[in-house]
Amino acid sequence: MDELQALRHQRVLELLKEPGIKESFRKDLNLIALEKWEEAGEPFEEDEEILAYLEYKKNEACKNSTDSANSESADGVIKQKSINFN
Numbered sequence: 001m002d003e004l005q006a007l008r009h010q011r012v013l014e015l016l017k018e019p020g021i022k023e024s025f026r027k028d029l030n031l032i033a034l035e036k037w038e039e040a041g042e043p044f045e046e047d048e049e050i051l052a053y054l055e056y057k058k059n060e061a062c063k064n065s066t067d068s069a070n071s072e073s074a075d076g077v078i079k080q081k082s083i084n085f086n
Helices: 003-016 021-025 029-040 047-078
Strands: none
Touching: 003 047
16 A cells, blocks of 8 residues: 555544544445454545545535525525614
C-alpha cells in the first residue's frame, strides 16, 4: 500500500468512527465486510468511493441547509404584517 492509499484508508476509518456515519451507510454498505476490514486494518478498494460519497453527502447537507435558510428568509419577508398608518 502506498502512502496515499494509507492516508485515504486512515481517513475513511476516522470518518466511520464519527457518530451516526455507520448507521447512515447501513443500507449502502455490507457492514459485516466493513467490520472484518476494520479489524484486519487492511486497505479497502472502495476507500475513494467512500470518501467521495461522504463528501457528496456533506455537500448535499450544506446545499439543503442553504436552500432552507434562503426559503426561510423569503418566507419571513412574505409573512411580515403590513402596518396601517391611520
